[in-house]
Amino acid sequence: MTTTTTPEIAEEPASGRSEPGLTERLDGLDRLVTLGAGRLDEPLLDEAGELLTRAGERLRLSGGHTVVTLAGGTGSGKSSLFNAICGLQLSPTGVRRPMTSQAHACVWGLDGAGPLLDWLAVDKRHRYARASALDRSDSSLQGLVLIDLPDHDSIQAVHRAEVDRFVTVADLLVWVVDPQKYADAALHRNYIVPFAQHADVTLVVLNQVDRLQPGEAEDCVSDLRRLLEAEGLADPRIVTTSTVTEDGVADFREVLVDAVAARRARSRRLIADIDRIAERFVEFRGEAEPPAQIEPRRAARLVEALTDAAGAPAVAEAMESAYELRAVDYVGWPVAKLVDRLRSDPLRKMRLTELREELRGAFTGPVGAQQGDVDNALQGITDGVVTELPPVWARAVRAASRSRAGELPEALGGSLKDALPVFNQVPNWWWLVKTWQYFLVLVTLLGLVWITLLVVYGVAGSGSGSGLFDDAGLIPYVTVLVACTLGMGALTSSACRNLVALSSAKHGERMEAHMRERVGGVAQEKVLDPIAAELADYASFRTAVEEFRPA
Known part of the structure; x- marks a missing residue:
């Protein structure tokens, strides 16, 4: 007795062209292999790669x-x-x-x-x-x-x-x-x-x-x-x-x-091979829709942590102090500065030296951005987006968040270096005050010279006693004039210092905000963009698996 079971087989052209859908299935498998590279299990990717190679070779041979x-x-x-x-x-x-x-x-x-x-x-x-x-x-x-x-x-x-x-x-x-x-x-x-x-x-x-x-x-x-x-x-x-x-x-x-x-056996065999391996990709596709990026709250926390890691607050504080000290050179009373130089205040020199060193470091390299501080800043950045991802993709997203961590210290230093020169300028009103102060100094010097001439010619009796330089009776008035100019200079210096103190605080805030903005750009490029790219790849992988898996 003979028993035979044979399904109907539809014919296709004698040219042996591949069955409709085979090319699309191979393209889908190739896309999955590309998206899964470095993420999915190597044996699976190797087997899929071998299948793609074998299919390509078989399709090039006699159909x-x-x-x-x-x-x-x-x-x-x-x-x-x-x-x-x-x-x-x-x-x-x-x-x-x-x-x-x-x-x-x-x-x-x-x-x-x-x-x-x-x-x-x-x-x-x-x-x-x-x-x-x-x-x-x-x-x-x-x-x-x-x-x-x-x-x-x-x-x-x-x-x-x-x-x-x-x-x-x-x-x-x-x-x-x-x-x-x-x-x-x-x-x-x-x-x-x-x-x-x-x-x-x-x-x-x-x-x-x-x-x-x-x-x-x-x-x-x-x-x-x-x-x-x-x-x-x-x-x-x-x-x-x-x-x-x-x-x-x-x-x-x-x-x-x-x-x-x-x-059709050739195409059917290849499609069967593809369907067999397609099921193995499904386990790497989670059911939950993945987020597109890190949530804004976590991103803001990351920028804040990297700002601290880069030492931006310390730089802003140093620039604030430098702003005040430099302002003294413009709005300070020259007479008082002369007295300070004569007294040779070592504390002020030391402070200026330290600030110069801090600023030089800010302009030439990373400002306190140590790798350990950067790693701490990155800790937990992906916790909110990997909870519902398959384990292999969760690991890939975490790896993406640290993929460029080694570049962050230098990049953070560079971002602060670019931010500092924006505020390294002298306000115009400082020049006006400085001009005014030196005008008062000039008036004071002229008053002192006038008093000297009055003493020489008026008191000593060398002159006629009726001129501007030999009338001793003018000495009290000229002295009052000199005292007034000295007082005006000191008063101007004091008022301007109060203004500088207020503006330096705002200057420091603007400096820190500007540096934080630059640090945010670095965080976006080096951390957030790689995470978003990985999440986008995962979303593409989910779509590809859904389209690729057998019906």
Whole structure:
């Protein structure tokens, strides 16, 4: 008895073009690999990359040929079935096991088959062609590449490796089993279960049914179908054959004829491979919609922490003090400054020296931005956005937040350096006050000279006593004038210092705000933008997975 299950196969053009949607699926997989690089598990990315390479190579090779592999365990009779389809004794058969130590290939239609067989790495000694006039008259199998594989359960590791290699590249997988070992655990565990999603390109041949009693074949097929379905192989295709009685061989050949005629096995196999790996990407896609960026409150806290790490408040305070001290050179009373110089105040010199050193450091490099302070500022910046992300993407977002941490100290110093010169200018009113003060100094000096002349010519009696320089009676008035100019100078200096004290506080606030703005720019470029880019990649990954995953 023969039992056959064969679904309808729609034809596509003889050119062997890929099935609609295959290119889009490959593009989607390539996008997932690109987005997952450096984030997802390396074995998954490597496997996906290998699939993309293999698919590209297979699509570049002959689309007019369908690669069908006959695989099975020891004694299943796959070589006998191979010879029966070929019509010649091409693959060795016999009692000794294993008989097939290397893959044997029989090709119907030579055009384009050479590069394909080279890619399949079939030894040229084991390549056969059905190209006689008789074969050409029967073109039903034209385009078939039938390959007989070594036993998958061979004691020779090289044989098992050969099987493993071919089952990943065959367009149609044919598993040949016999009534005694169709439930072989090695076959089901190593091949049926891992390739359960390849039902469209998988065929199971129950061979040697001549060994069964009438009615037992149906029971074996039912039990085999139940086993395959339990292992995830949906609607399995099963054919029963016997190479001894040739029962079912013609049916198996018709299945091959349909597969070759449809020219869809290649595309279906690649789509099955893609669907199989697509499910493994789903676990890295979270259900919650990810945020687009760090929330403003956390971003503001980060800027504040980096501002402190860079020492901006200290620089602003130093600039505020420098503002006051420098103002003294313009609005201070020159007479008082002369007295201070005569007294040689070491404290003021020390303060000016320290400020000069602080400002020099501000203009030439980082201002107190130590790596440890920067790392502390970055602590917890991503806590609000990674809570609902899959672990691998949460790690990627955290890594992105610190990806440019080593650049932050220098960048922060540079931002303060750029901010300082904006406020390193002398207000115009300082020049006006300075001019006024020196005018008062000039008046005071002229008054002192006048008093001296009055003393010399008026008091000593050297003059006539009636002029501006020899009338001693003018001395009190000129003295009052000198006293007034001195008082006006001191009063102007005091009033201006009070104004400078008020404006220096505002100056420091403006300085700190300006530096904070520059630090915010650095934080955006070095921390927030990388986080936003990572979140955008994750959002793109979620979309790509949703579009890529099988329906």
